[in-house]
Amino acid sequence: MARERDEAHEPRVCDAALSRAFGFLGKRWNGVLLGTLLEGPLGFSELRRAVAGISDSVLSDRLAELGRAGLVRRSVDEGPPVTVDYRLTPAGQALLPALRELTTWAEVNLPASGCPGS
Numbered sequence: 168m169a170r171e172r173d174e175a176h177e178p179r180v181c182d183a184a185l186s187r188a189f190g191f192l193g194k195r196w197n198g199v200l201l202g203t204l205l206e207g208p209l210g211f212s213e214l215r216r217a218v219a220g221i222s223d224s225v226l227s228d229r230l231a232e233l234g235r236a237g238l239v240r241r242s243v244d245e246g247p248p249v250t251v252d253y254r255l256t257p258a259g260q261a262l263l264p265a266l267r268e269l270t271t272w273a274e275v276n277l278p279a280s281g282c283p284g285s
Contacts, residue, residue, distance in 0.1 A: 191236065194229075194232075196218065196221055196225060196226075196229045197229055197232070197233060198266070199218055200214065200218060200226075200229055200230070200233060200239075201233065201238060201239075201255070201259060201262055201266065202266050202270070203217050203218055204239065204253060204254060204255050204259070205255065205260075205263055205266060207254070208242070208252040208253060208254035209252060209253060210250065210251060210252050210253070211226065211227075211230075211251060211253070214226060214230075214253065230253055233259070237256055237258050237259075238255065238256055238258055238259035238262070239253050239254070239255060239256065239259055240253070240254055240255075240256050241253055242254060
């Protein structure tokens with residue numbers, strides 16, 4: 168009887184797109200950086216201050232990775248003074264509803280333990 172049940176049901180398979188999304192956004196700091204940029208562009212130092220505990224080298228690596236993924240754009244204003252900021256691309260902005268929903272869910276369902284690194 169158990170064998171008949173096993174044959175009648177297909178094995179469950181994780182959705183590949185969802186797996187890719189969580190693999191990327193779940194990588195330490197990626198989701199937090201995207202969420203921080205939702206309110207508008209920030210410079211490198213502003214991002215470092217906003218995301219407590221992230222090192223300069225990791226911040227630089229993650230911003231480059233987010234840029235390669237097409238979610239963040241680095242803009243340089245030749246000035247003077249020269250300024251650099253990071254802003255979400257349209258693809259990054261498309262995450263806004265999902266990130267807001269995750270934030271609301273976390274506020275209701277997860278105990279507060281501070282931001283990563285704090």
